Structure formats: structure tokens, C-alpha cells
Amino acid sequence: MNLGLDKSREHVLLRGYPGGNLEKFKKCGLDYMKLCKPEIIVLQIGSNxxxxxxxxxxxxxxxxxxxxxxxxxxxxxxxxxxxxILHRLSPQKRIRCMVDIKWFNKRCDELNSFLSHYFRENRMDNLSFWKHSGFWSERSKQFAFCNDGVHLNINTGYPKYYNSIRAAVVSARKS
Incomplete structure (x- = not known):
């Protein structure tokens, strides 16, 4: 859908690595980025x-x-x-990689705080931290996630996420 941006001016590529982590991205993702040579990269990374x-x-x-x-x-x-990085919820069904949700969400908050502080304090040229909105109240989490507690659902979660990513790209284009 090209994030709803003008296809004659922008070309959006989406790339995911199922079960991906930093090492997998370093091995595969960096090579892919060398080939594509994008102007803007929005990374959702570190959760796994x-x-x-x-x-x-x-x-x-x-x-x-x-x-x-x-x-x-x-x-x-x-x-x-x-x-x-988004929080996770307690799964409503058995999943392959179970983690203690309170433990994970605490680590998630800590990491987000570190990254936010780092990019705010160091103000490096064209490197930034993006805060998603609409995913943090208990009510919004219940409506946004699938019953595995990890992935976003199609009806509510992905549209919110899509809008957040689109806003990040539009913001980056303006600055």
C-alpha cells in the first residue's frame, strides 16, 4: 500500500525476518539494505x-x-x-516461546527509556527514536494484540501500527 504515500515520489519496501533478532538483521538485513540503498529506514527491532x-x-x-x-x-x-518496542500481553493460548510478561515488559520499558534518552541526549544527525502511540493503556493493548499476546491483530493493531510507521516516515521526510 506504499503507506499511502505518492507512488510517483516514494517507494516503500517492507521487510521482516520471522523470529528475527539483532544478529539475524546484521547478517541478512544489512546486506539487503546495501542492495536497496533506502533514504529512510524505520526499524522495529530488539523485541526477540x-x-x-x-x-x-x-x-x-x-x-x-x-x-x-x-x-x-x-x-x-x-x-x-x-x-x-511494544509491550506483550499474557497469551490466551499456548505459544512456542513463552516468557514471563511482567519480566519482559519491564525490560521493554527499560530499553525504550535507554534508547529515548540516548537519542535525545546525543542528537546525532538524522538518527532518532520513534514513540508509538495508542498501544500503552491496558484497554488499547487488549484490542490491538492477537491471542498470542505478541503479534498485532489485523483489525485494530496493524492499522494503529501502520499509522504510526506512516507518521514516522512523513516526519522524517519533513526534517
């Missing part, structure tokens, strides 16, 4: 890394910052936006 208890929140934070720096300064992407 937070699920792994052997990864400290600080290590995941450093990994995300490292990826952002490589994209911006080595691959010369004009604008790199790192998105806030």
Missing part, C-alpha cells in the same frame, strides 16, 4: 532479543545503537528511525 534472558537490556540497547550507526554512517542511509 529481550526475550532471551542471556541478553542484558544494556547489551540489546548497545546492539540497536550499533545497527543504527552502521546504517547511518557506513551505509549512508539519510535517516534512521528506531521504533519503541
Amino acid at each position: 532479543d529481550l526475550c532471551n534472558s542471556t541478553n542484558s537490556v544494556q547489551d540489546v540497547t548497545r546492539g540497536i545503537i550499533e545497527v543504527a550507526m552502521k546504517l547511518r554512517f557506513c551505509l549512508e542511509v539519510k535517516k534512521v528511525i528506531i521504533c519503541q
Whole structure:
């Protein structure tokens, strides 16, 4: 759908890595970005890394910052936006990778706080942190997520997420 942007001026590519993490992105995603040479990259990354208890929140934070720096300064992407990681809910069904939700959400809040502070304090040229809106109240979470508690649902979650990503891209184009 090209994020509803003018197709004659912008071409939006969406790329996901099922079960992806920072290492997978470094191995596959960076090469893909070299080929595509995008002007703007919006990254939703780090959630799966937070699920792994052997990864400290600080290590995941450093990994995300490292990826952002490589994209911006080595691959010369004009604008790199790192998105806030969303909370998870208790699953309504058995899922493959169960994590303690309170533990995960606490780590999520800590990582988002670190990233927000880092990008605000360092004000690096064309690197930013994007805060999603509409996902944080208990009511909005219940309406936005699938019954696995991890993925967004088609009816409410993805439209909200789509609008947030579109806003991030439009904001990046203006600045």
C-alpha cells in the first residue's frame, strides 16, 4: 500500500525476518539494505532479543545503537528511525516461546527509556527514536494484540501500527 504515500515520489519496501533478532538483521538485513540503498529506514527491532534472558537490556540497547550507526554512517542511509518496542500481553493460548510478561515488559520499558534518552541526549544527525502511540493503556493493548499476546491483530493493531510507521516516515521526510 506504499503507506499511502505518492507512488510517483516514494517507494516503500517492507521487510521482516520471522523470529528475527539483532544478529539475524546484521547478517541478512544489512546486506539487503546495501542492495536497496533506502533514504529512510524505520526499524522495529530488539523485541526477540529481550526475550532471551542471556541478553542484558544494556547489551540489546548497545546492539540497536550499533545497527543504527552502521546504517547511518557506513551505509549512508539519510535517516534512521528506531521504533519503541511494544509491550506483550499474557497469551490466551499456548505459544512456542513463552516468557514471563511482567519480566519482559519491564525490560521493554527499560530499553525504550535507554534508547529515548540516548537519542535525545546525543542528537546525532538524522538518527532518532520513534514513540508509538495508542498501544500503552491496558484497554488499547487488549484490542490491538492477537491471542498470542505478541503479534498485532489485523483489525485494530496493524492499522494503529501502520499509522504510526506512516507518521514516522512523513516526519522524517519533513526534517
